[in-house]
Amino acid sequence: MxxxxxxxxxxxxxxxxxxxxxxxxxxxxxxxxxxxxxxxxxxxxxxxxxxxxxxxxxxxxxxxxxxxxxxxxxxxxxxxxxxxxxxxxxxxxxxxxxxxxxxxxxxxxxxATLAYTGNNGRWDADAVQATVTTDGDHYLLNGRYRYVPDGHSAGLIIFAVRDEGSTGVDGISLFALDANTPGVKRSWLPTMDETRKQAEITLDQVCVTKADLMGEQGKAWPQLNKIIQLATVAVAAEQAGGAQQTLDLTVEYTQERVQFGRPVAGFQAVKHQAADMMLRAEVAKSAVYYAACVAEEALNGGPLANELAEAASVAKSYCSQGYFSNASDAIQLHGGVGFTWEYDVHLYFKRAKSSELFLGNSAYHRELIAQILLD
Known part of the structure; x- marks a missing residue:
């Protein structure tokens, strides 16, 4: 329903x-x-x-x-x-x-949105580059964020910052701030994928109180990591939907497009390519819905909660590759017109690439899976 x-x-x-x-x-x-x-x-x-x-x-x-x-x-x-x-x-x-x-x-x-990545192009704990210093009963936040989804329009922004001199998973804190807090400067960041806007945010001596602090200062990485993993499952779900839609659009077009006196969809090579696209879409859904079940348990303390990192990375690694492959095949099977403004396929192609890179591409998540298995 x-x-x-x-x-x-x-x-x-x-x-x-x-x-x-x-x-x-x-x-x-x-x-x-x-x-x-x-x-x-x-x-x-x-x-x-x-x-x-x-x-x-x-x-x-x-x-x-x-x-x-x-x-x-x-x-x-x-x-x-x-x-x-x-x-x-x-x-x-x-x-x-x-x-x-x-x-x-x-x-x-x-x-609302979450800002945690800096200019270094990373998605792990080292992505957090903005800093926090203590000033009496207040905190001062400084730094720059990029790739913040809807960061220029959100009313509430969750900022990840780190203690000065800290590295890796140490010294990370989370603050929930009104986007119009003095010292917060936001600007739209033009990207290839215009269907999901991103922003660059700068913090310049932003003064906040303990009421804005989420959890314990300097020890928020486990919580931030869980938030990232939950978001990773969400991105993979969108990718699975996109992989299915690029297949549907392609099948519809090839059934209408006539060449050599018959629909293009009737050629064996096209059927094989469409079958590969369907396989990617179906496997993507399997990975996503298993990850969703694990995410549900992670939020409620179920027995599979510890599998969230692995399930999220499995889903994201496969869906990133599957969606982009399907979008690429859709462009090819449209005979080139798929990348013209009149057709929507090029919009999915751009979203496929941007979502592949957001929160880490396939190689990044396969590396995370390898580390989990080795541990």
Missing amino acids: IRDTAQAFLADVSSSSAIRNAMASEQGFETQIWQRICTEMYWQAIHIPEEYGGMGLGYVELVIMLEEMGRYLLCSPFFSTVCLGTNALIVAGTAAQKQQYLSQICQGSLT
Whole structure:
């Protein structure tokens, strides 16, 4: 029922013209559509606990919707708000922060995101380069972030910073700040994939209090790592949806395209390529839904909670490669017109590449899996 509802709604609000209109704006989404998502569908609250006004459903239900959003290439702050900001609050937020911010997210009055990567192009603990220093009862935050999803439009930003002189997993803290806090400077960061906007954020002597601190100072890496792994599963779900959609678009086009007196889809070589695309899409879903089950247990302390890192990396490594391969094959089977503005395939191709790199590509996650197995 969740999938059917998502398909019907997204087919209406995330058409080709709607996607292109959102791409043309700096904000990256239509405010009216986002409010419909929040008020009519209540998707932003799907896995927020009921005590904060949420629906209290699980990660599998969230992944179902993310897969469909990946299929319809929805342009919205859903991923940044739900899969980054909300997860950060659920995993690391204090009771007061959860009550304040999760309630606002449920009401549809607040969007959120997570900023943790600097300029070094890393996705692990060493990606955190911004610093925090203690100033009496306050903290001073300084540094620069890049690749922050919807960072230029979010109302709440979770910042990862580190103690000066610390390296690796040591000395990392999380702070939840109003995006308009003095000293926070945000700018849109143009990228190849215009369907998901990113931002660059600079912190210049940003003064915050202990009320903004999430958890214990200098010891937040386990929480941040869990947030990243949950977000990794979410990205993989979108990739699985995109892999399926590129297959569907390709099959539809090759059945209509006539060459040598018959549809292109009737040629054996095209059938073989389409079969390979279907295999990638189906295996991607298997990896994603297993990872979603593990993520659900990780949030609720189930017996499979310790497998989250491995399951997330397995899903992301396969889905990154599978989605980009399907998008590439779709371009080829469209005979080149797939990369013209009139067709939507090139939008999926760009999203496939950007999502492949976001939170680590296939090689990065295969290396993580190898380290887990060796340990």
